Amino acid sequence: MILALAGRRIDAPGAQRPAFPISCAPPVRERLEALFKREAAAALVSSAACGADLIALEVARSLSIRRRVVLPSEPATFRISSVVDRPGDWGEIFDRTIDEVAKAGDLVVRRDLPDGDAGYLAANGVILDEATLLAGGTARDAVTAVVVWEGPRIGVDATRSFAEEATRRGIHVVEVPTLGD
Numbered sequence: 801m802i803l804a805l806a807g808r809r810i811d812a813p814g815a816q817r818p819a820f821p822i823s824c825a826p827p828v829r830e831r832l833e834a835l836f837k838r839e840a841a842a843a844l845v846s847s848a849a850c851g852a853d854l855i856a857l858e859v860a861r862s863l864s865i866r867r868r869v870v871l872p873s874e875p876a877t878f879r880i881s882s883v884v885d886r887p888g889d890w891g892e893i894f895d896r897t898i899d900e901v902a903k904a905g906d907l908v909v910r911r912d913l914p915d916g917d918a919g920y921l922a923a924n925g926v927i928l929d930e931a932t933l934l935a936g937g938t939a940r941d942a943v944t945a946v947v948v949w950e951g952p953r954i955g956v957d958a959t960r961s962f963a964e965e966a967t968r969r970g971i972h973v974v975e976v977p978t979l980g981d
Contacts, residue, residue, distance in 0.1 A: 801839045804931035804971070806924060806962035807852025807948025808978050810886040819950050820851050820978040822887050828852070828948060831976045832859045839944055841865050845931040847872070847923055848897055849882040850890035852948035852978070857897050868906040868934065869898065870926045872919035875909065917956045924962040928969060940970050948976045 808820040815821075820828075836844070836859055843866035846853045860867045871878045875898050884891045901907045910926055913919040928945070935942035945966030952960040966973050 802931045802935045802943045803841045803844045803946050804927050805846040805856050805946040806959050809849050809851040827981050829855050832856050843934050845927050850886045854893050867901050869901045870908045872913040872923040920958045921961050943971050945971045945973045950979045
């Protein structure tokens with residue numbers, strides 16, 4: 801089974817509507833580890849933002865699961881905009897992960913994507929494309945989309961967009977909650 805994953809970043813300090821408080825990172829890690837084992841994951845495809853992405857990539861690393869990382873911009877740019885701008889020690893995890901996946905030939909940097917939200921939305925499709933590629937070109941029954949979140953948001957919501965695109969492609973979607981113990 802190939803897992804394609806998208807989810808919430810750790811909440812910014814003073815977030816008005818909690819989506820993924822840093823205190824919820826340990827239970828999310830446990831949920832992801834149980835899911836990866838249950839699904840007998842052979843590979844994980846995701847981006848590498850702080851929160852759901854990096855936690856999942858760390859779980860995959862600990863279970864010796866292949867990791868493919870999709871970035872919508874150069875690693876240094878992505879690190880600033882999506883990794884180290886939130887509480888936690890995400891920078892070190894990001895740096896190690898990017899180094900390891902690059903050495904394994906599994907770092908996909910899409911320099912052709914637009915900046916900002918449009919780039920993150922486009923990267924969702926690339927994550928699903930890469931998972932399908934690793935599954936031998938067929939997603940049905942070979943790829944599971946994992947959505948790590950507290951539910952949809954009003955307005956631009958890259959995680960909701962990922963779930964909708966996976967559903968449109970006929971890929972089974974599994975939700976992992978970010979809130980609660």
